[in-house]
Structures are given as structure tokens and as C-alpha cells.
Amino acid sequence: TNARILADYQPSDFAILSTELEFDLADQATRVVNKMHIERITDKAQPLILDGEQLKLISVQLNNIELSESQYQLNETSLTIDTEAQDFILTVITEIDPLNNTALEGLFKSGDAFCTQCEAEGFRRITYYLDRPDVMAKFTTKVIADKKQYPYLLSNGNKIAAGDLANGKHFVTWQDPFLKPCYLFALVAGDFDVLRSSYTTVSGREVALELFVDRGNLPKAEHAMTSLKKSMQWDEQTFGLEYDLDIYMIVAVDFFNMGAMENKGLNVFNSKFVLADQSSATDTDYFNVEAVIAHEYFHNWTGNRVTCRDWFQLSLKEGLTVFRDQQFSGDMHSAAVTRIQNVRVLRAQQFAEDAGPMAHPIRPEKVLEMNNFYTLTVYEKGAEVIRMIHTLLGQDKFRQGMDLYFQRFDGMAVTCDDFVDAMADGSGIDLSQFKRWYSQSGTPELIVKESFDKQQQLFTLTIAQVNKPSKQQTEKQDLLIPIKLELLSDNEKTQHLITLSDSQQKFEFSGYSVKPIVAFLSGFSAPVKVNFPQREQELALIMVKASDAFNRWDAGQQLLTRYIHALVQDADFTLPQDLVVAFKQILTLPGDAALKAEQLTLPSFDELVEQFEQIDPIKLLDALKQIRLFLAQGLASEFHQQFQRLSGRAYQNDGQSIGERALKNVCLAYLSHLSDYQSLTVNQYQNADNMTDTLAALHYQALTASARFSEQIKDFEQKWYQTPLVMDKCFMLQALFADESIFNKLAVLEQHPLFILKNPNRARSLIGAFSHNNPRYFHCLSGRGYRFLAKHVAALNDINPQVASRLITPLIQFKKFDSKRQAMMKTELVNLSQLSNLSRDLKEKLDAALG
Ligand code: HT7
Numbered sequence: 001t002n003a004r005i006l007a008d009y010q011p012s013d014f015a016i017l018s019t020e021l022e023f024d025l026a027d028q029a030t031r032v033v034n035k036m037h038i039e040r041i042t043d044k045a046q047p048l049i050l051d052g053e054q055l056k057l058i059s060v061q062l063n064n065i066e067l068s069e070s071q072y073q074l075n076e077t078s079l080t081i082d083t084e085a086q087d088f089i090l091t092v093i094t095e096i097d098p099l100n101n102t103a104l105e106g107l108f109k110s111g112d113a114f115c116t117q118c119e120a121e122g123f124r125r126i127t128y129y130l131d132r133p134d135v136m137a138k139f140t141t142k143v144i145a146d147k148k149q150y151p152y153l154l155s156n157g158n159k160i161a162a163g164d165l166a167n168g169k170h171f172v173t174w175q176d177p178f179l180k181p182c183y184l185f186a187l188v189a190g191d192f193d194v195l196r197s198s199y200t201t202v203s204g205r206e207v208a209l210e211l212f213v214d215r216g217n218l219p220k221a222e223h224a225m226t227s228l229k230k231s232m233q234w235d236e237q238t239f240g241l242e243y244d245l246d247i248y249m250i251v252a253v254d255f256f257n258m259g260a261m262e263n264k265g266l267n268v269f270n271s272k273f274v275l276a277d278q279s280s281a282t283d284t285d286y287f288n289v290e291a292v293i294a295h296e297y298f299h300n301w302t303g304n305r306v307t308c309r310d311w312f313q314l315s316l317k318e319g320l321t322v323f324r325d326q327q328f329s330g331d332m333h334s335a336a337v338t339r340i341q342n343v344r345v346l347r348a349q350q351f352a353e354d355a356g357p358m359a360h361p362i363r364p365e366k367v368l369e370m371n372n373f374y375t376l377t378v379y380e381k382g383a384e385v386i387r388m389i390h391t392l393l394g395q396d397k398f399r400q401g402m403d404l405y406f407q408r409f410d411g412m413a414v415t416c417d418d419f420v421d422a423m424a425d426g427s428g429i430d431l432s433q434f435k436r437w438y439s440q441s442g443t444p445e446l447i448v449k450e451s452f453d454k455q456q457q458l459f460t461l462t463i464a465q466v467n468k469p470s471k472q473q474t475e476k477q478d479l480l481i482p483i484k485l486e487l488l489s490d491n492e493k494t495q496h497l498i499t500l501s502d503s504q505q506k507f508e509f510s511g512y513s514v515k516p517i518v519a520f521l522s523g524f525s526a527p528v529k530v531n532f533p534q535r536e537q538e539l540a541l542i543m544v545k546a547s548d549a550f551n552r553w554d555a556g557q558q559l560l561t562r563y564i565h566a567l568v569q570d571a572d573f574t575l576p577q578d579l580v581v582a583f584k585q586i587l588t589l590p591g592d593a594a595l596k597a598e599q600l601t602l603p604s605f606d607e608l609v610e611q612f613e614q615i616d617p618i619k620l621l622d623a624l625k626q627i628r629l630f631l632a633q634g635l636a637s638e639f640h641q642q643f644q645r646l647s648g649r650a651y652q653n654d655g656q657s658i659g660e661r662a663l664k665n666v667c668l669a670y671l672s673h674l675s676d677y678q679s680l681t682v683n684q685y686q687n688a689d690n691m692t693d694t695l696a697a698l699h700y701q702a703l704t705a706s707a708r709f710s711e712q713i714k715d716f717e718q719k720w721y722q723t724p725l726v727m728d729k730c731f732m733l734q735a736l737f738a739d740e741s742i743f744n745k746l747a748v749l750e751q752h753p754l755f756i757l758k759n760p761n762r763a764r765s766l767i768g769a770f771s772h773n774n775p776r777y778f779h780c781l782s783g784r785g786y787r788f789l790a791k792h793v794a795a796l797n798d799i800n801p802q803v804a805s806r807l808i809t810p811l812i813q814f815k816k817f818d819s820k821r822q823a824m825m826k827t828e829l830v831n832l833s834q835l836s837n838l839s840r841d842l843k844e845k846l847d848a849a850l851g
Pocket residue numbers: 117119120256257258259260261262295296299318374
């Protein structure tokens with residue numbers, strides 16, 4: 001199979017005006033009738049080539065006349081019809097096997113329910129079609145199934161007919177009044193509990209809200225429903241965007257490749273991002289449910305009403321929608337803490353991706369398997385690019401640009417350039433150089449130097465940008481980079497927004513009799529690395545004085561990072577007592593608990609790996625361990641005092657309580673490394689009245705390989721055996737156990753009756769958790785960690801290539817590690833590349849990694 005190239009884009013020769021579908025659902029032989037009204041829209045005499053994969057073709061009719069096999073050509077991926085007709089009805093009947101569809105693309109069974117996942121190119125596993133986002137049609141869908149087993153038959157739009165049929169079957173017909181590409185098609189059939197509510201839009205229309213969950217889960221659906229209403233209101237208030245159908249449905253399923261899917265009027269969700277209650281969900285789970293509900297809801301405008309011309313434009317909808325959900329979360333909670341958490345993810349994961357073999361611009365140029373491009377780069381860096389536009393334009397002009405975007409493109413399939421042009425035209429601000437962010441991969445590095453002329457009272461910042469050539473792009477251009485900063489002096493603080501557009505520029509600030517201190521890149525105003533050798537006293541001052549919470553947090557992280565680097569260089573490096581003093585201040589002075597929790601959290605292993613060309617992972621882990629222990633010992637009584645102050649409170653779910661729980665558990669994390677405080681996690685597990693505290697206790701026991709872990713995790717397992725989402729946590733916790741015995745434990749867990757590789761959440765909870773979050777043993781010099789991952793990736797290659805391809809990430813980033821480990825990781829990759837039936841998903845990554 002050949003890669004597709006952005007520059008080769010050609011509009012379709014045919015339009016599909018309407019699509020009438022009829023599904024007769026059966027586990028292994030679902031019949032799909034697809035009646036399309038097709039019109040030739042170019043004057044080229046091209047044949048009609050429909051996409052289709054893994055389909056059994058039953059019949060083809062052209063204007064109601066059955067075609068013989070000589071009148072069409074069929075191969076593994078397409079159905080070609082040689083016709084000169086301009087305007088015709090084509091009816092295709094196919095048969096599919098949802099029960100054995102373990103790839104979870106197209107129509108599949110999740111437990112007892114039928115459901116679909118069509119983005120990016122899953123619709124072609126349902127029927128032959130022009131499976132591309134710029135072909136938009138009006139859909140009518142009739143669903144037929146056994147009435148008892150499948151009382152709910154759902155699809156997009158409005159219900160227009162329903163009734164009983166022979167043999168205990170029934171049907172429901174749905175019509176979606178909006179034009180849509182087939183990737184937004186959805187169908188669900190099953191037996192559910194339904195949480196019903198309604199929302200009245202600003203203009204006074206009443207929208208029915210329906211949330212479908214497995215029977216018995218109704219109490220866990222309230223939070224999702226509340227989140228949906230908040231999202232609807234926020235989008236009206238912030239962007240003037242109102243919902244457009246009379247009904248909005250969400251279905252939660254247990255088997256799902258990703259978080260959720262924004263199908264028009266019928267979102268399908270991984271149950272992980274719907275279900276939540278006090279005893280089974282953590283504070284982070286609650287936060288994520290709200291964020292994912294919001295994300296999918298926001299897609300109704302950024303994605304559905306205005307969609308992508310082609311899949312290279314994916315960030316058009318994803319970057320913009322992530323930006324919108326981040327802003328929403330910031331408004332619902334602490335904007336500062338939300339921002340810090342987003343930056344952590346970006347630095348730890350996206351920077352790594354952008355430095356690895358699969359690096360690509362937010363608008364990729366070459367794609368073999370589209371599923372490989374639902375990446376941190378397209379999503380998170382894409383959101384940073386939108387955020388930079390927001391910074392450059394300011395709130396009001398950003399809104400003007402958005403308004404123009406919807407005015408121009410409602411109902412259309414457009415490009416990233418179309419978006420940026422609308423933002424520029426709507427605001428009157430030139431974004432032509434800015435567009436390079438869409439086509440350039442890699443993380444820019446800013447090199448910052450300061451100088452001070454006392455006589456002239458002139459402070460000068462010299463900033464250079466380095467865009468390192470990469471294998472994929474040997475020449476890079478200068479980017480337009482918005483830099484927010486604050487100058488701190490004794491008597492004043494001034495905020496500035498400067499834009500760097502050349503490879504090096506000077507920025508002068510006059511009127512300073514003493515050199516000011518720079519809080520650089522406030523709010524993390526651009527997705528860059530910063531090389532700015534500020535003095536330690538300066539960083540310490542920024543930590544307390546900067547107006548921007550990101551700057552305060554980041555200064556602390558920079559200090560910690562320096563000491564960790566020093567420890568990597570020299571394990572005998574003496575950590576300064578000042579660090580304890582600074583931490584003590586954070587811990588004991590008044591302030592927002594959630595922010596304190598972030599300030600007291602060390603940079604993660606992944607974030608740190610990113611800062612080295614190459615690193616021995618164990619050396620880095622040892623350095624982290626040393627600094628953790630140093631702080632734990634230096635502040636044991638303060639941590640313990642805070643821990644006690646914040647313990648023993650009855651659970652509440654408000655922002656303040658959530659922040660205090662986070663802070664309490666950070667204290668517990670440090671204390672868990674000290675032998676004197678071993679009873680704390682044990683007691684917290686026994687006394688907890690909520691999942692956040694329960695999980696924290698077990699988590700720290702796993703990380704410290706506590707002797708009490710096996711007994712308490714067994715208790716946990718017995719308690720939650722029947723609750724899949726909590727059993728995911730149970731597997732995850734065990735995968736983190738940090739001592740040699742982990743390999744025996746993994747071998748036992750693989751045989752556990754509930755370890756079901758076919759369930760993506762479960763696969764990720766064991767294999768993903770171990771390879772991502774147990775680095776000391778993943779990188780074990782025996783190679784057992786790498787082998788464990790490779791073995792499961794090989795198995796998943798046949799079961800679910802999308803999941804296999806996501807899990808392989810830690811192996812393809814081998815270049816970051818020392819040569820011994822590189823060699824071992826490469827061996828695993830080479831072995832994988834020799835698999836028979838290697839999926840396109842894995843092939844693309846292995847070729848990139850080994851090529
Ligand atoms: N737009 C969706 C992307 C997606 C997806 C979702 C679930 C399963 C498979 C999928 N492939 C692509 C999710 C989103 O960004 O909202």
C-alpha cells in the first residue's frame with residue numbers, strides 16, 4: 001500500500017446527494033443496503049471508484065437494474081463502476097461480521113451492543129462509499145434488529161419512523177437534516193439504561209438530552225449529563241454557538257479504541273469518559289469526563305458543521321477543538337492549574353513525538369495509515385498553535401475571526417489555510433508567516449541572552465530561534481513566535497508581548513536603573529524549549545514574585561531540573577538546603593492548594609528524558625529518586641503536618657476540596673518513601689471514602705514496592721471484580737510495582753481471567769501502564785521489559801492494529817537511550833517488522849523507526 005500525499009489532493013469527481021441506509025443487524029451476518037443518489041460533478045469521464053474493505057458484496061444496482069459481475073470491478077479495497085451516467089441511483093448491498101470485528105472500526109460489537117466507529121476510514125468497512133470527508137450527503141438510516149435484545153436502535157439526526165416487524169424484530173428510521181461526511185455516521189443498537197434531561201438553548205429551543213449506559217450504571221451518568229449542559233452553555237456564551245438538532249445522544253461502551261467520537265447528534269464514548277461516582281472515579285476521572293464530553297460537544301461546530309477537506313487537515317478540527325476544551329476546563333476550574341497540566345503533557349509526550357521517528361507537522365504531508373495521525377502533535381501542538389493565534393489577536397479579535405470562519409464555511413469541508421485566512425481577515429492581523437507552524441515539524445528552541453546598560457538604563461533581550469533540521473525536513477524556516485514575558489524589578493512588574501520572527505532579534509526595554517528579572521514565556525505562550533541561563537536566585541525570585549502562575553511553577557521546575565541534571569552528572573552532587581527552604585515556603589504559606597500540588601511535583605521521567613540527547617534511564621531514575629528522598633527527608637515533618645491537616649475530611653467534590661486532596665496526596669507521595677511513615681498509605685487505603693485517596697495509597701505502595709501492597713491490592717480486586725473501569729485501575733496499579741518481582745507479577749496478570757487483550761482499556765491498563773509508567777523495569781538491562789511489550793504488540797497486530805500501533809510508542813523512541821538499550825529495543829522492532837500480516841499501522845511506524 002502506498003502513502004498518500006497532501007499535494008496530490010484532487011476534488012471528487014462525484015457528489016453523493018443522499019445516502020439511504022438499511023441495516024439488518026445480526027452478529028456475524030449483518031446486511032447493509034446502501035442506496036446513494038450520485039451526481040457526476042466534473043466533466044472528466046472517470047469511472048466511479050468506491051472505497052470498501054473487508055466487505056462481502058451481495059449485489060450492485062444501477063438505477064434499479066442489477067449489474068452483472070462484468071459491469072464492475074472488485075478488489076480488496078475498492079469497487080469500480082464504469083458508467084457514463086451523470087446522475088444516478090446506485091444501490092449496494094453488503095454483508096459484514098460485527099462479532100469478529102476486533103479492530104473496532106466500522107460496525108462491531110461492544111459487549112452485547114452493536115456500535116460503529118467510522119473516523120477516519122471505518123465507513124468503508126460497512127459499505128462501499130466515497131469515504132472521504134469532502135463528500136457530504138444527507139443520511140437516512142433504517143435500523144432493524146431483534147426487539148428484545150436491542151430495544152434501542154439509534155442513529156444520527158431525528159427519529160422519523162418506528163414499528164414492529166415479523167419474527168420479534170423491530171425497526172427505527174433516523175434522518176439527519178445536516179450534510180455530513182460518512183466519518184460522522186453512527187449506529188448503536190442495544191439494551192441500556194437511559195438518563196434523560198433537556199437543555200433550552202439561548203434562542204429558546206428545547207433539546208432532548210439522552211445518555212445511554214449499561215444497565216445498572218444510571219447513578220454514574222449524572223456527572224456526564226451535568227458536564228454536557230455546562231458545555232452547551234459555555235459554547236453559547238463564549239463563541240455564540242448554539243446546538244442545532246432537537247436531540248443529543250451519548251452512548252457509553254466498554255470496547256473503544258479512543259476516548260470518544262463526535263458523530264452528529266449521537267456521540268459514542270469510551271465508558272471511561274462517561275461513568276463517574278465518588279467510590280469508583282478519581283478527581284482526575286471527573287475532570288476528564290467533563291473535558292471529553294465538552295470536546296465532543298464542541299466538535300458539533302468545529303468539526304461537524306465545518307469539517308475537514310481531507311485528512312491532512314485533521315488539526316483544523318482537532319487542534320481547534322482541543323483549544324476550546326482547554327479553555328472550557330480553565331473556566332470551569334483553575335485556569336492556572338489547567339494550563340500547567342496541559343503544558344506537562346505537551347512537554348513530556350508531544351515534544352518526544354516531535355523529536356522521534358514519527359515527527360510530523362500539525363498538518364502532515366504524507367500518510368500511510370490515517371489512524372497513526374491522531375497524535376499529540378495534531379491534537380495538543382495543534383491546540384497550542386490556535387492558542388498562539390489567540391495570543392496574537394487577543395480575545396475580541398479572535399472571536400471576530402471565529403465568527404467570520406463560521407460565516408464563510410458553515411456546511412463546508414475546508415483546509416487549515418481557510419481557517420487561518422478567516423482569522424486574519426476577521427481580525428485584520430497578518431498571519432502569513434505564522435502559517436509555517438502548520439507545515440514545520442519539531443520543537444523550536446529559543447536561546448535567550450540578556451544584557452544591561454546601567455548608564456543608558458537599557459535592558460536588552462537577545463532571542464534566537466533554532467529550528468533543528470530533521471530527517472523528514474532538512475531545511476527549516478523561521479517561525480513567528482509570540483512571547484509573553486514579565487519584567488520584575490523592585491518597585492514594578494511590567495507585562496509584554498513580543499513577537500520573534502527572525503532567526504535572531506533584540507528587544508530593548510528602557511528606564512531600568514537596576515537589571516530587571518525576566519519571567520519568560522508567561523502562560524507558556526508558545527510550544528518551544530527555552531535555553532535561558534538565569535541564576536538560581538533569579539529563579540527563586542520568579543517562583544514567588546511572577547504574576548503568572550505558569551511562570552512561578554515553571555521557575556520551580558527549572559530549579560529542580562538543574563539539580564536533577566547535576567545528579568545525573570555526578571551522583572555525589574550535594575543538593576542545596578535552599579531547595580528545602582523554597583519548598584517549605586510553598587508548602588506552608590497561604591495559597592491555592594491545587595497549584596501547590598503542581599509546584600511540589602517533580603518533573604516527570606518523560607519530561608526529563610526530553611532534555612537529554614541520550615540518557616541512561618536508570619541514572620536518570622536514580623537522580624529523581626535522590627532528589628525525591630532529599631525533599632522527603634528535609635521536609636518530613638512539614639509534609640506530615642500538611643498531610644494530617646488535610647486528612648480525615650469527608651469527601652466533597654468542589655474545586656477547593658479537589659485541590660486539597662491533590663496536595664494531601666503529594667505529601668503522602670513524599671512520605672511514602674520514608675520508612676517511618678509506612679503506615680500512612682496502609683491507613684489511607686483502609687479509611688478512604690473516595691477513589692482518589694484509595695488509588696493514591698495503592699499507587700505509592702506500588703512505586704515504593706511496599707510489603708503491604710499485595711494484601712491491599714487483593715482486597716481492592718475482590719471489592720471491584722465486577723466493575724470493569726476499576727479493574728483497569730487494578731491492573732494498572734500492579735503494572736507499576738517497582739521491583740524485580742514485577743516480571744513474575746506480569747506473567748501472572750497476563751493469565752488473569754479478566755485480562756482481555758481484545759478490550760483496549762484493559763490492554764492499555766497493563767501493557768501501556770507498564771511500558772510507560774514503570775521505566776525502571778521497562779528499561780531493565782535483561783531486555784525483559786522490551787520483550788514484554790513487543791510480545792503483546794505482536795498479538796495486538798492481529799487483533800487491533802490501532803491499539804498495537806499506539807502501544808509501540810516507547811519502543812520507537814529508542815534513540816533517546818544509551819547504545820546498549822538502543823540495540824535491544826531495535827532488536828524487538830526488527831522482529832516485529834518481520835511479522836506475517838504486519839498491519840499498515842505498525843508498518844508505517846516500524847519503517848520510520850528503523851529506516
Ligand atoms: N474525532 C475522534 C477521533 C477518532 C476516534 C475516536 C474513537 C475511536 C477511534 C477514533 N479514530 C479517530 C475523537 C476526537 O478527537 O474527538
